[in-house]
Amino acid sequence: MGMPRPERPVEGADGVAERFAVELRALRQDAGLPYRNLSARTGYSPSTLSAAAAGHRLPILDVAVAYATACGGDEQEWTAKWQAAALSAATERLDDASATADRAPYRGLTSFTTADADLYFGREDLVAELVTRATSRPVTVVLGASGVGKSSLLAAGVVPALPRDVHAVVTTPCGRLRERLAEELTGHSTCVLVVDQLEEVFTHYPAEERAALVEGLLELADRSDGRVRLLLSVRxxxxxxxxxxxxxxxxxxxxxxxxxxxxxxxxxxxxxxxATAVGLSVERALLAAVVRDARGQAGCRCSRTQCWRPGADAGVTCSRWPASPRPAGSVVRWCRRPRPRTPSSTRPRSG
Structure with a gap:
């Protein structure tokens, strides 16, 4: 069995997340635990644990404490460390002129964008798999039900996690795909072309144009000597x-x-x-309610938004969550209850 790949160095050591990651890594190194063994002890996947010590953002409390205690750390000590780090991170954000105390932690029915990468959690395993595929295979197709979060996964999860020397182009099917790619490739050795909502080729193009577009896309990966890799999402x-x-x-x-x-x-x-990323706490009762009511469902994104209100307090609570118990599917129905109409030009896409 070969040696595991070394972790990428933590970039910088000035931020709260970076300093916390350095401490976690030192604890694991002293314990001599590979991530596979750490995963067996904690119940979290190796990629989730690796992401916790990557330094890109502060991990959630449960993951951080499980990581630390599995490596021999004291639970109370590391809980206090995390709480202090979360408070420091919140203070840093409030001191940043570009941030506000009322930054929404959730995106509701709007898809995440690359700018929301620091708020995108929960798909670390899938992100890691797609980054590996996108940088090693000519074509990867991401398949999922409407509303399951494909657009957010690609924009806020995969694209920000690509290696620095890989250029990403994110688009949807359109007539200028090849021309735009040629423009974007200038000065870049490798490019991942992310074509989201590929099903639009079936709804927006007649048969001949559709065939030409699909063939043209796939030829890009064939004829680029590995410079272009395709990441396609389809319902x-x-x-x-x-x-x-x-x-x-x-x-x-x-x-x-x-x-x-x-x-x-x-x-x-x-x-x-x-919530942690913007300096808020989350009631454990809310976590239990979300898991209970959203288990196995897609399209429940806005329900989290209903549990937070700007300027109200420092927590995300159950106070606005509908009373339990609820039958299967109720979260989706509640999220999709009638809302004020939005002009079609500004209506968010469903990811």
Missing amino acids: ADFYGRCAEHPRLAAALRNDQVLVAPMTDEELQAAVAGP
Whole structure:
């Protein structure tokens, strides 16, 4: 068995998240634990634990304490360390002129963008897999139900996690895909072309144009000597339509990644992580309620927003969560209850 790859160095040591990561890494090094063994002790995946000590952002409390105690750290001591780090991080954000005390931790029904990477939690395992595929395979197809979070996964998870020497272009199907890529490639040795909502080729283009666009996309990966790699997302209900194009069907057969509804662990991180990132606490009762009601469902993003109000307090609470118990599917119905109409030009996309 080969030696595990060394961790990338923590970039900088001035930030709160970076200093916390350095301490976690030192504890693991002293314990002599590979991430695989640490995962067995904590119940968290190796990629989740690795991300906790990456220094990009402060991990959620449960992951941080599990990491530390599995390496021989004291639970109370590391809980206090994390609380102090979270307070320092919140203070730093309040001192930043570009930030406000009322920054929303959640995006509601709006998809995450690359600028929201510090608020994107819960899909660390999938992000790690897609980064590996996107930098080593010509074509990867991301498949999932409408509303499961494919757009957010790609924009706020995968793109910010790509190596620094890899240039990313994020777009949706349009007639200038190849021309734009040629422009973006100037000065870059490697490019990952992320084409989100590929199903639009079936809804916006006649058959001949659609075939030309799909073939043109796949040819980019074939003829670029490895310079261009494709990361395509498509709604699961268009899976059968993809079979109309043999090369796209081959990509689905060999290189597809399914985005499933979040697991309990991922749901907890998706609620607690963004709150921690903006200096808020989350009631444990809320975590339990979200996991109970959102388990196995897609499209529940705005429910978290309802549990936070700007300027109210320093917590995300159950006070605005509908009374329990609720039957399966109620979270989705509650999130999709009638809201004021938004002009179509500004209506958020469903990711």
